[in-house]
Amino acid sequence: MSQRWSVSENGTRPAAPPQAMRNTSAPRGQPLPFWGSSVQPERLAAVLKHAPAGARILDLGTGRGAYVDELSRSGFSVVGCDIHLYPEWLGRSSRRFVVGHAAALPFRPASFDATIAFEVLEHCPEPRKVLEAIARCTTGHVILSVPDCNLDNALRRHDLAMAHWTDPSHCSFFTRASLLELVEGCGLRVVDLSPCCRISPNAYFWDTIRLPRLLRRAAEKTCEKLHLVETYWSSILVVARTEGSSAP
Numbered sequence: 001m002s003q004r005w006s007v008s009e010n011g012t013r014p015a016a017p018p019q020a021m022r023n024t025s026a027p028r029g030q031p032l033p034f035w036g037s038s039v040q041p042e043r044l045a046a047v048l049k050h051a052p053a054g055a056r057i058l059d060l061g062t063g064r065g066a067y068v069d070e071l072s073r074s075g076f077s078v079v080g081c082d083i084h085l086y087p088e089w090l091g092r093s094s095r096r097f098v099v100g101h102a103a104a105l106p107f108r109p110a111s112f113d114a115t116i117a118f119e120v121l122e123h124c125p126e127p128r129k130v131l132e133a134i135a136r137c138t139t140g141h142v143i144l145s146v147p148d149c150n151l152d153n154a155l156r157r158h159d160l161a162m163a164h165w166t167d168p169s170h171c172s173f174f175t176r177a178s179l180l181e182l183v184e185g186c187g188l189r190v191v192d193l194s195p196c197c198r199i200s201p202n203a204y205f206w207d208t209i210r211l212p213r214l215l216r217r218a219a220e221k222t223c224e225k226l227h228l229v230e231t232y233w234s235s236i237l238v239v240a241r242t243e244g245s246s247a248p
Contacts, residue, residue: 009239015080015219018048020058021145023068024107031037035061035063035064035168037063038066039063039066039067039068040118040196040197041068041224042194042195042196042197042237043067043116043118043143043145043196043208043237044067044070044087045170046143046237046239047067047071047114048074049115050140050141050143050239051077051113051114051140051141051143052113052140052242053196054075054076054077054228055076055077055113055114055140056076056077056078056079056111056112056113056114057071057076057077057078057079057112057113057114057115057116058078058079058081058105058107058111058112058114058115058134058137059071059078059079059080059081059115059117060081060082060102060105060115060116060117060134061081061082061102061114061117061118061119061120061123062080062082062097063082063084063176064086064088064148065080065088065089065092065096067116067118068080068096069082069099070093072096074146078096079096079097079098079112080096080097080098081097081098081099081100081102081105081106081107082097082099082100083099083100083101083102084099086124086147087203092193096158099201100119101120101122102124102130102133103124103126103129103130103133104133105133105134105137105138107137108137109136109137110138110139111135111137111173112138112139112140113138113139113141114138114140114141114143115134115137115141115142115143116142117134117136117143117145118144118145119145119146119147119173119235120144120146120168121144121146121174122146122147122164122172122173122174123169123170123172124171124172125172127182128182128185128186131182131183131186131188132186132246135186135242135243136243137187139242140181140241140242141191141239141240141241141242142188142239142240142241142242143237143238143239143240144237144238145196145197145235145236145237145238146174146179146235146236147162147164147170147173147234147235147236148174148175148176148195148234148235148236149164149165149173149174149175149235150175150176153232154226154230155201155232160201161234162173162232162234163234164234174236176236179193179236179238180193180196180238183238183240187242187243188240188241188242188243189240189243190238190239191240191241192237192238192239193236193237193238193239194237195233195235195236195237196233196235196236196237197233197234197235198232198233199232199233200229200232200233201222201228201229201230201232202223202224202229206219206220210222211227231233234238
């Protein structure tokens with residue numbers, strides 16, 4: 001028998017989820033190849049806008065360190081922290097990468113001007129503890145993103161799911177309302193809340209239609225040119241300030 005369920009607007013966990021989704025902790029096996037391997041435009045733009053020049057930045061959940069590299073090239077002093085030790089860290093400065101648990105960060109209070117945590121909280125069974133730990137070691141902005149678990153969209157109506165619904169390492173789930181409640185409940189003041197990570201089912205749609213390649217490509221380009229393809233955003237990006245911060 002199928003099980004109907006929905007995301008609660010007032011909490012970070014789904015209301016009565018299937019047993020398979022009720023994880024108590026993220027798996028400790030090998031990290032996935034794409035974790036921290038690329039920089040996403042909306043996230044990077046938020047950091048460049050809100051972090052002061054030369055700021056000390058903590059990249060929590062750094063993965064392979066793409067944001068550490070990118071922001072370091074932009075003149076920031078960046079430290080990457082992750083629960084996994086990645087081979088990409090080897091041979092690089094020990095001060096740039098640290099193994100640590102998100103809920104018990106190995107840093108002194110007020111160690112960083114800003115902290116970024118992109119697609120991290122959904123892997124944490126106690127996201128409030130993680131956010132409180134972030135706030136303790138940050139004096140300015142906290143910039144984070146999580147998968148958007150709002151089910152009111154055309155994908156859901158057609159029994160399609162975004163990738164984050166199929167990731168077994170996810171154990172906390174967020175909508176815009178529940179994310180705001182969590183952030184503000186930790187004493188942070190929200191500066192900006194916006195969608196990020198643009199996705200489109202366009203490629204999947206054309207893959208399901210048996211047309212000759214040239215005809216398919218022509219039809220695909222026409223739809224793109226006329227803006228006939230629906231665009232979705234897979235994540236929510238929030239920028240917040242710590243209590244007592246003088247940052248704008």
